[in-house]
Amino acid sequence: MDILLGPDVLVNASVALGSPPEQVVRRVLGKTGGKPRTTEWVLGRVASMLEAVPSFRKDSIHAQMDLVRALVEIAALPAAAPTASYAEGLVASAKAAGYGRVVTDHPDLADQTELDGIQFVSSEAWLVEATTPPPPPTRSKGA
Secondary structure (H helix, E strand, O other), X not given: OOOEEOHHHHHHHHOOOOOOHHHHHHHXXXXXXXXXXXXXXXXXXXXXXXXXOOXXXXXXXXXXXXXXXXXXXXXXXXXXXXXXXXXXXXXXXXXXXXXXXXXXXXXXXXXXXXXXXXXXXXXXXHHHHHHOOOOOOOOOOOO
């Protein structure tokens, strides 16, 4: 995985209707051979967002966050990194993780495609990209 998953994407995976949260998060994060990278800033937002979801059991938040932590590698966010706004936190986290893109469906970023060299991609666009097979090899003339 070469893209940072925004907190909103991880929360959506955790609260998917009709699926146990651990199964959905494993499907989202456990697809690649290596662990995707994230930051404590992202994980902190995920925990806060889960606490605000009325249907997510409060006694399950700690276990869900432990599961997410087990499936990711934590990248250190520099102390001076700007994280005052959601967009700044995503950009700083992507840079700390070594990624040039972020998957997010945050409504404040719906019309924004890039900030400070980091590209924002919707989860729908990312899923299409992730599931579309590569084009067939081109055939040279005369072959």
